[in-house]
Amino acid sequence: MMLSEEDMNEINGLNRERDDYVEVLVLRVLRIYRLVIKAVICAEQKSKWIIIPSSSYGLQSDIDCLKSLKGSLEDPFNYLGSWNFDNTTEGSICKFTGIDCWHPDENKVLNIRLSDMALKGGFPLGLQNCTALTGLDLSSNKLNGTIPSNISNITKFVTSFDLSSNNLSGGIPKDLANCSYLNIIKLDSNQLTGQIPAELGLLARIKTFSVANNLLSGPVPRFSNLQISADSYANNSGLCGTPLPNCQATSKKTSPGVIIGAAIAGLTITALGVGIGMILFSRRVSKKKKEDDPEGNKWAKSIKGAKGIKAS
Ligand SMILES: *[C@@H]1O[C@H](CO)[C@@H](O)[C@H](O)[C@H]1NC(C)=O
Numbered sequence: 462m463m464l465s466e467e468d469m470n471e472i473n474g475l476n477r478e479r480d481d482y483v484e485v486l487v488l489r490v491l492r493i494y495r496l497v498i499k500a501v502i503c504a505e506q507k508s509k510w511i512i513i514p515s516s517s518y519g520l521q522s523d524i525d526c527l528k529s530l531k532g533s534l535e536d537p538f539n540y541l542g543s544w545n546f547d548n549t550t551e552g553s554i555c556k557f558t559g560i561d562c563w564h565p566d567e568n569k570v571l572n573i574r575l576s577d578m579a580l581k582g583g584f585p586l587g588l589q590n591c592t593a594l595t596g597l598d599l600s601s602n603k604l605n606g607t608i609p610s611n612i613s614n615i616t617k618f619v620t621s622f623d624l625s626s627n628n629l630s631g632g633i634p635k636d637l638a639n640c641s642y643l644n645i646i647k648l649d650s651n652q653l654t655g656q657i658p659a660e661l662g663l664l665a666r667i668k669t670f671s672v673a674n675n676l677l678s679g680p681v682p683r684f685s686n687l688q689i690s691a692d693s694y695a696n697n698s699g700l701c702g703t704p705l706p707n708c709q710a711t712s713k714k715t716s717p718g719v720i721i722g723a724a725i726a727g728l729t730i731t732a733l734g735v736g737i738g739m740i741l742f743s744r745r746v747s748k749k750k751k752e753d754d755p756e757g758n759k760w761a762k763s764i765k766g767a768k769g770i771k772a773s
Pocket residue numbers: 548549550551552553556
């Protein structure tokens with residue numbers, strides 16, 4: 462790593478105070494950390510492989526993740542009964558129903574597949590602690606509430622995101638577009654409303670996108686590398702745009718004409734107004750001139766004014 466002149470100065474100044482030294486060290490560690498993350502991202506972009514940043518606390522955090530997940534969902538048929546956190550053997554959570562790990566002997570969750578279990582509750586925010594999760598399938602349950610607006614903080618590395626056939630409401634967050642590894646998005650058969658964020662069209666790896674059977678409206682995203690069939694959009698409140706019928710861009714198409722028409726009308730009215738105003742003004746001026754006593758003096762005027770005041 463190259464040190465800039467600024468960095469050298471920073472370091473040369475260290476002998477002054479110990480506190481400064483600690484602070485600069487912390488900054489430097491943070492900077493190195495950032496560089497490592499950048500390098501990982503660059504490598505990923507080159508290789509097209511996902512490289513999950515590993516961390517020493519990842520293992521405990523995945524246990525916390527599943528504890529939180531189990532705790533946040535009602536499980537009337539006890540499908541998660543096998544999730545026993547008393548066994549602290551490394552890899553024990555990998556035997557849980559619906560859990561795949563990256564490696565069977567390591568508590569690092571790869572996929573969570575809990576479809577069709579009548580699970581009830583809000584979107585489980587504790588998933589944020591499954592830091593290397595690539596697949597999430599909570600389809601055909603009774604999830605309610607909204608998809609979190611900061612979803613990319615929670616499921617950063619997911620390639621597959623399946624929340625279909627639940628009771629989720631609210632909008633599809635545009636932050637979902639920041640989960641840049643997504644191949645599969647299935648949100649069909651919920652109560653989702655509003656527009657589909659155009660940003661989702663930027664997802665470079667998307668292969669499957671389905672939002673049928675919701676209450677969505679407005680233009681659908683333009684996916685650059687993907688042909689989406691109309692079935693993926695079926696049964697909504699008013700979606701439009703390829704592959705569906707074109708959006709009624711009435712306001713957009715006619716607006717230039719309307720603006721020009723309004724401008725001409727406005728100009729005409731203004732011109733008329735100015736014209737009439739000028740005519741009236743000039744009449745008044747000429748009238749006033751006739752009334753004015755060309756030989757009037759201050760004395761006469763003050764008498765007139767005084768009379769006027771008394772009269773009123
Ligand atoms: C704990 O989990 C490990 C790995 O899954 C298993 O081999 C072991 O039998 C379990 N121990 C108990 C007491 O259940």
